[in-house]
Amino acid sequence: xxxxxxxxxxxxxxxxxxxxxxxxxxxxxxxxxxxxxxxxxxxxxxxxxxxxxxxxxxxxxxxxxxxxxxxxxxxxxxxxxxxxxxxxxxxxxxxxxxxxxxxxxxxxxxxxxxxxxxxxxxxxxxxxxxxxxxxxxxxxxxxxxxxxxxxxxxxxxxxxxxxxxxxxxxxxxxxxxxxxxxxxxxxxxxxxxxxxxxxxxxxxxxxxxxxxxxxxxxxxxxxxxxxxxxxxxxxxxxxxxxxxxxxxxxxxxxxxxxxxxxxxxxxxxxxxxxxxxxxxxxxxxxxxxxxxxxxxxxxxxxxxxxxxxxxxxxxxxxxxxxxxxxxxxxxxxxxxxxxxxxxxxxxxxxxxxxxx
Ligand SMILES: N[C@@H](CCC(=O)N[C@@H](CS)C(=O)NCC(=O)O)C(=O)O
Numbered sequence: 058x059x060x061x062x063x064x065x066x067x068x069x070x071x072x073x074x075x076x077x078x079x080x081x082x083x084x085x086x087x088x089x090x091x092x093x094x095x096x097x098x099x100x101x102x103x104x105x106x107x108x109x110x111x112x113x114x115x116x117x118x119x120x121x122x123x124x125x126x127x128x129x130x131x132x133x134x135x136x137x138x139x140x141x142x143x144x145x146x147x148x149x150x151x152x153x154x155x156x157x158x159x160x161x162x163x164x165x166x167x168x169x170x171x172x173x174x175x176x177x178x179x180x181x182x183x184x185x186x187x188x189x190x191x192x193x194x195x196x197x198x199x200x201x202x203x204x205x206x207x208x209x210x211x212x213x214x215x216x217x218x219x220x221x222x223x224x225x226x227x228x229x230x231x232x233x234x235x236x237x238x239x240x241x242x243x244x245x246x247x248x249x250x251x252x253x254x255x256x257x258x259x260x261x262x263x264x265x266x267x268x269x270x271x272x273x274x275x276x277x278x279x280x281x282x283x284x285x286x287x288x289x290x291x292x293x294x295x296x297x298x299x300x301x302x303x304x305x306x307x308x309x310x311x312x313x314x315x316x317x318x319x320x321x322x323x324x325x326x327x328x329x330x331x332x333x334x335x336x337x338x339x340x341x342x343x344x345x346x347x348x349x350x351x352x353x354x355x356x357x358x359x360x361x362x363x364x365x366x367x368x369x370x371x372x373x374x375x376x377x378x379x380x381x382x383x384x385x386x387x388x389x390x391x392x393x394x395x396x397x398x399x400x401x402x403x404x405x406x407x408x409x410x411x412x413x
Contacts, residue, residue: 120199123186124224128217130154133166134175136399139207142326143176144398146211146319148391149236150218158402169203178204178213208256211319212237212249236319244313251301251312251320259298259327263291267334285370291336292373298324302382310382317389325386328379338375 122128132147134140135158147154159165159175167173182200204210215237222235238244266287270280302310312320331337386392 120187122182124217124220126182126186127152127221128186129181130214131157131179131181133157133159133169133177133179135160136395136402138175139326140176141395141399142207142322143178143210143214144395145322145326145392146214146236148394149322149389150214152214152218156398156402158406170205174205176205176207176210178210180204180213206256208252208319208323211322212252215319216240236317236322238313238315238318244315248313248318248320251298252323254294255298255320255323255327258294259291259324263287263294264327264330264334264336267336271334288336288370291331295328295331295337295373299376299379302378304378308381309385310378321386325383328383331373335372336370338372341375341377341380 130147130152132140132143132154134143136144136156138161144156157165161175162173166175166177169177169179180202184200187199204213215235219235219237219239238248264287266280267284269277270284274280298312301312303312303314304310305316311317312324328337332339
């Protein structure tokens with residue numbers, strides 16, 4: 058098949074009204090100006106109809122949002138899983154948000170994510186807050202949209218916070234450092250490199266492979282060879298990330314030169330996940346041992362039941378530098394707040410389950 062004919066076949070697939078591909082590529086969840094609750098009240102067939110009609114009617118021209126307004130933000134997903142990263146970021150930026158706890162593949166998760174995964178972030182602007190750039194007309198159809206992928210959500214939140222502060226004169230000192238460097242800068246290139254590396258080399262290729270083929274093997278099947286390889290991959294990628302940690306004085310380190318960033322949230326969260334599955338040691342094995350680190354936190358993707366899971370290999374040794382870094386992350390007020398929220402969510406769901 059020639060390139061031109063491949064391209065037209067691909068475009069035809071995307072344009073198919075019922076095409077799954079279109080739904081996957083289109084991150085604008087078709088809720089328009091409905092509230093999330095109203096959207097959830099639709100039955101499956103009504104929701105799919107709405108998704109299709111949104112796909113066919115949404116404008117292809119770019120839209121410009123009124124950045125002086127902060128949209129209403131709703132974070133979907135269980136905070137024992139990847140959504141914790143986003144709750145932590147929201148707390149760091151002091152952005153008001155609603156939280157809808159839900160499990161992957163639940164009806165609620167499927168209403169905001171095409172695969173029913175978590176997290177997803179629903180962003181809702183009031184009517185008339187979106188301008189169509191081409192004709193400068195108000196475009197009400199684009200006032201609500203969903204963002205998926207934990208890393209993309211945090212980058213969006215950092216950008217949103219910066220742009221909002223920049224468009225509000227009286228907020229100049231507030232949220233100036235938004236944990237995500239501005240686009241088209243050397244720092245942003247570094248940030249994007251690190252975030253992609255963490256997501257692909259650590260999250261997807263190592264930790265997630267372990268989770269899929271061990272704890273969730275009843276769904277995804279057993280694959281011991283893949284898990285062993287994933288563990289090796291983790292060790293290599295962790296070494297590369299540790300080399301990126303910059304010391305600031307004796308007690309502080311970050312991934313970016315300007316200080317703590319959303320890349321640290323992602324990396325630290327992956328390290329906590331690795332500690333829970335026994336891939337990364339929880340303490341330094343020497344006289345360097347820290348007595349104050351809180352190792353009881355289980356703020357990582359759905360792993361609170363795996364603390365005692367058998368491990369095939371010895372955990373990777375924790376270096377004093379990495380131990381200090383993780384302790385610094387756990388001591389951040391925003392981490393503590395998000396962790397409290399996670400614990401409250403677990404207590405609430407335990408209480409609800411005990412009533413059933
Ligand atoms: N790359 C995605 C991964 C999302 C993901 O896989 N989340 C898990 C829970 S932490 C999930 O929903 N799993 C269900 C599935 O894989 O279908 C992200 O970072 O947001």
